[in-house]
Amino acid sequence: MYGLDLAWNNGCRTLQVETNSQLAIQLINSENDLIHPYATILSAIRRKFGLDWLVRITHIYREGNRVAD
Template sequence: MNIGGGTITRAELMGIRQGLQVAWDLGVRKAILRSDSKSAIELIASATTSSPHFQLVSQVRRLINQEWEVRVEHTYREGNVVADYLASTGYNLQVGVHLITVPSPMLQHWILFDLVGNATPRYMFQ
């Protein structure tokens, strides 16, 4: 998905909303929502109404509260390489939602990478 601009948190929340909607429409009734955006996860979990993203967060919450099981988790970017790869490639696509029905060889590589749980180093600078 390419939203065309805005803040990182807005992009993360829009991606979460769109992903939940696609999963619901496909008939998924048990899902794990993982995001490397700690701020997006905290907004979804909090009861604050003062966020500039309140309307978008409300839409995400409505989707989560439908008749299904959705577990919301924070993960580091290195823990979800597929999402990071898709976000990077989506940036270069036209504005809008793009559904991938057949993964490219590179996407297949990253899916396998995530499935086997390969560790990648996380560099922390002081």
């Protein structure tokens, strides 16, 4: 979420987010998580995605991003 804030605050209006967690993508794309322990964070991420910009989130295998891993 802090990365989204950083990108937005620095004027980035097109963003490609990559993660090796397919579960994270599913949770972000799902709206049925009111009782999930991370519901507050997921909701905040969705609000950030809803700003006036283009954000795409995609899955990348861990081997494809060793620097972040």
